[in-house]
Amino acid sequence: MSATPSSLPPFDPGDPLGIDDLLTDEDRAVRATVRQWAADRVLPQIADWYERGELPDIRELARELGAIGALGMSLTGYGCAGASHVQYGLACLELEAADSGIRSLVSVQGSLAMYAIWRFGSEEQKQRWLPGMASGEIIGCFGLTEPDHGSDPASMRTHARREGSDWVLTGRKMWITNGSVAGVAVVWAHTDDGIRGFAVPTDSPGFSAPEIKHKWSLRASVTSELVLDEVRLPADAVLPGAKGLGAPLRCLGQARYGIVWGAMGAARTCFETAVDYARTREQFGRPIGGFQLTQAKLADMALELHKGVLLAHHLGRRCDAGTLRPEQISFGKLNNVREAIEICRTSRTILGANGISLEYPVMRHATNLESVLTYEGTAEMHQLVLGKALTGLDAFR
Ligand SMILES: Cc1cc2nc3c(=O)[nH]c(=O)nc-3n(C[C@H](O)[C@H](O)[C@H](O)COP(=O)(O)OP(=O)(O)OC[C@H]3O[C@@H](n4cnc5c(N)ncnc54)[C@H](O)[C@@H]3O)c2cc1C
Secondary structure, rough: OOOOOHHOOOOOOOOOOHHHHHHHHHHHHHHHHHHHHHHHHHHOHHHHHHHHHOOOHHHHHHHHHHOOHHHHHHHHEEEEEEHHHHHHHHHHHHHHOOOHHHHHHHHHHHHHHHHHHHHHHHHHHHHHHHHHHOOOOOOEEOOEEEEEOOOOOOOOOOOHHHOOHHHHEEEEEEEEEEHHHHHHEEEEEEOOOOOEEEEOOOOOHHHHHHEEOOOOOOOOOEEEEEEEEEEEEOHHHHHEEEEEOHHHHHHHHHHHHHHHHHHHHHHEEEEHHHHHHHOOOEEEEEEEEHOOHHHHHHHHHHHHHHHHHHHHHHHHHHHHHOOOOOHHHHHHHHHHHHHHHHHHHHHHOOOHHHHOOOOOOOHHHHHHHHHHHOOOOHHHHHHHHHHHHHHOOOOOO
16 A cells, blocks of 8 residues: 555556466466467357357367367376466466357366366376377267256266176267267266266267257357267276266366356456447447446446456466365356356447347357356356355255
8 A cells, every 4th residue: 555656557457456467477378379379260250150050170179279288288198288277277268258169179178078087097098098189189078967967967867887898888968068079978877886987989889979959059169969879888998086976076177167267258358349349339429438327337347357357366276276175166157157147248238239249249158158157067056065065054955
């Protein structure tokens, strides 16, 4: 409080709290690389991909993301970048500032499929899959959700039985990101020994992954069903370290952590779009940004955007320190996705009719975030996680 206003750093509308001061030069370099990649490769085409409901260049995009170290970014060894969790978070934010579908591609590849193999796989499984996944040559998916079992995955019907030394998998998975382009599917199934995870080569006989069409959210993302019809796998397809539901939940924790950051990327884009629009769009003879009601909206959006980014940084530092608890990830995912949706919707109102057009990114982000609110644990599941942690009472059943 002793500094005089003239000796203070100038107010930065893009970073009003000076959160960038928390970053190292390396953090800034990672952020700049990912932001530039998204500006070059995603932004010029995303509205078209979204309108068509396709991600046509997904294999090429995956290889490029691999080349900039974004796949399995915070994992170590096997060609992974070994970046900090804060750096991974910054990457998620920049990717989702372009589109949640691109961030989903990276989250599922790195935090779900690669992490499952990295954390629970045998050395042979890691050698077989991880280098190709880190480079983007092999795309991975993660099959937990089923048509009748989403929030309650313990009730899954997919099962694996032993036949001699082989495993035979049967069941269906639903809403699986990257499913029909994946070379390896991490599939969770009941066994006589509880829930186990399997690294399933997607060219295995009996495996198919029809793409899910007619989505009105995450349209620039591949989402598929997985059909496992007596898929026979050798004994070494099971992930030896994954026993019980805790294993997939641990993977989900990694992906949720990325969403805490990513959601603020979508929010940032919508906020910036609203500010630009409000400064130039004139009604009643002056820019709408000069009206108090618009300024109130922008001020409230800025509060939640930068509080959310600060929260992501806080959780990122705890993650790097090894002290981040699952309840804290729930806190971040619940808050930041909810606030990001609110920011996008408010931005939509500031843009008036233009807010519903694909010429602007706002409606695309808002509809994407409806999926983000639901996947990796619905908002209600995270409320229940926090409710249980706060009261000691389990309200899930
Ligand atoms: C675009 C997209 C991509 C996805 N990608 C993947 C993926 O790669 N891999 C994967 O495994 N899954 C994926 N999912 C699935 C996602 O994780 C599930 O949709 C999510 O877990 C919710 O399951 P559900 O849709 O079956 O909803 P349900 O579980 O049927 O829930 C419906 C509603 O009931 C509420 N509810 C349920 N139980 C309770 C309760 N006890 N108390 C209060 N409310 C309750 C929920 O919160 C929700 O509001 C994806 C989903 C989408 C939309």
